[in-house]
Amino acid sequence: MPIKSYLAHPHEGKKSELVQALTSISSCEVIPAENNDLLIVITETTNNTEDNILKEKIEAIESLKLLAMVSGFDTPIK
């Protein structure tokens, strides 16, 4: 039952487009920063397979420049 949070950086001038694309995905919750080109994305899926598919789907959004996972950080232990 993974719950993950990410920081999503849009391409220049594409913040609204990215918000729209992400909010259309049912297992995503989006919190845009008020004063920066940055979005918080929270994903909630039922298993790892679904989680991986969702991540691929997000990464395929054209207005997305960079997606960085936060909840879980970059722990060195795999």
Place this chain on the structure above:
Amino acid sequence: MYTSLTNRREFLKKMAIMSAMTAAATMFPGILFAEEQEKNLPKGGNLDWKKAPCRFCGVGCGVLVGIDNGKAVAVKGDPKSPVNKGLCCVKGYHSVMSIYGKDRLTKPLVKKNGKFVETSMKEALDLIASKMKETISDYGKDAVSIYGSGQWTIPDGYVASKLFKGCIGTNNVEANARLCMASAVTGFMTSFGIDEPMGCYEDIDHADVFVLWGNNMAEMHPVLFSRLLDQRLKRGVKIIDFATRTTRTSMAADKSIIFQPQTDLAVANAICYEIINNGWVNKAFVEKHCNFKKGLTNMGYGLEDKYNFNDKPEGITFEDFKTFLQDYTPEKVEKVSGVSAKDIKYMASYYGDPNKKVMSLWCMGMNQHTRGTWINNLVYNIHLLTGKISEPGNSPFSLTGQPSACGTVREVGTLTHKLPHGVVTNKEHREFAAKIWDVPAENIPAKPSYHTVEMFRALDRGDIRFMWIQVTNPMVTMPKLKRYRDACEKEGRFIVVSDIYPTPTTDIADVILPSAMWIEREGMYGNSERRTQYFEQMIQPSGEAMSDTWQIVEVAKRLGYEKQFYYNEATHIEEIYNEYRRHHEGNKHAMAPLEVLKAEPGAQWPYVNGKSTKWRFNAEYDPACSNGEQFHFYGNKDGKAVIWQRPYEPAPETPDDDYPFWLCTGRVVEHWHTGSMTRRIPVLHKAMPHAYVELNPEQAKEMQIRTGDQVKLTTRRGEIILPASVNERGVPERNQVFVPFFDENMLINDVTLDAFCPISKQPDYKKCAVKIEKV
């Protein structure tokens, strides 16, 4: 952020949001998600927000804790706090979760036939008191001891010192702050004659350049580091990371300069050489406000039991100092330090530029050092030579790691040689303390007994038979740990441990007392910038848990000290604080009244005429200055600061053919101290579930080691196996490895060395020799 504990999934989700917000705030200081924060508050809920200093590190962020139906359910940064201005780090945001771990200690436990059995608090306290009496009767008063920490609240440490030093009459009082900032104390005392930073966090808003001396601020002091980044965005300040390993701080800095372990001593001297050689000395300041001295050298490293050292300071001239520095030209120092002469000159040029304000920041890198006092002195030398001290933005600033390392250990004086005001070796100071404590002055021994490492050695030898450990976890943190763990388990030793969770230290206890944690009781912490902060009791303690303060008061009464421990249970914190304030009366160290602490987000001592003091030793800000000059270093009788001649000397154990790597230990952003609290916060534990050994990527490739591979580390003390980490969070230099110490299942301190600074007695956890093998 509202977090309903009845809905774990919803709670985790909110924690995930908080983590992301924290990360975003670190990257983009001032970033706003305000609407989201409001949205998360419960509709029509009864959240009552109460202020407190954060439970974790020494920065002392002000937090607001949301209380709902008697439970702490949320935390947010206090926008009124000048420390963090509403920000929080990932640990702070999650701090209330550490109260509700499922294995909280809720009942006293006594070890019987090798097993812990529950008992009542009354019986446990009776047993402790009777064991103390028995031990004193059989072995003398110096056979009992107490070992606390910078997590002790001010009242905790105060009653501990009063009971042991004033009433029982032993100086066997130590705290684990000895392991993290004793060198900072001796650095201040030898250079200025009085402890703690002269500046404050507001220096960050004025400085043009920040030099971080072996200090991974991005992970260890993330809120303050975000303030540095904020200033870079606003004013274009420069951040120089001077370290032995590449970290998140190095990556965020404008310049990363790597030095070979221990050679910071040589580089600091080379900077002084450059300052003098280029005519950058502030001659008027130095002539008016500084003396030059040298001390003994080749002091040893304290590796043997009962090691003793007393420095013999001797006055020297500026010309003597200048001659001494001839051995530290940038070109000569380049050879020993690995830092190019160009980079040494680069750093020196900022310190030397009269138009640049410079803040030096450090923490464990300089303090956990076998020449820790010296390196503290040397950084002060740089600031004193250039006159860049005690004014906004010009600030040598020693950070701390524990919430009340300054407030309790340094100010209350919970170290063997200290008293709340002054030192045990001074007759007047003993008499002053004894009068307030209502005990005969003869009760307080004139000689310090054991510093931390020696205290555990004394336990091993049998000189100490009883030890009460409160709010700390020495069975994870002591260097050369196996010796001291075996010592605790020897026959004829009686160990009491007060804590909130089971730890490797409770494992070796004879009695475990469940402690009330943080906002389950009332108290005060003192942070790194001399700020004392109050917190009220917000929730009921878990089970039969009792505050560490009241545990000591109860035992003191059982030992027959009812007169000295006259406090009323309902009002004891106020009574104790008011008594404590008497020790610090006067312009140099006056503490703010309790009502001020209750109303404000803390107050900075000296608190005089209703005002905090931001910059000490500067007559414009500090009411204690009385020499009629702009600066007055009144800690020393002659009113002057000392510039010390301190050489570079090597570490006690350096890599060789058998043990060819340096081993450095330290911390990670997710976990605080030994992880006994943060590892019980699911989101943090999941983020960093266990320790690892960080290797140089090039060397790991040569050794065919990849991330996750098992690696054996062997030192002269033993061996340990850890999973490898390559090219991830930090990047060590060739022939160096790094291991975090938070993981009780991978005790890196089993293999570290118990060498210490002969002046501060603080161990060096950053340097010993190790062999690395892929398993």
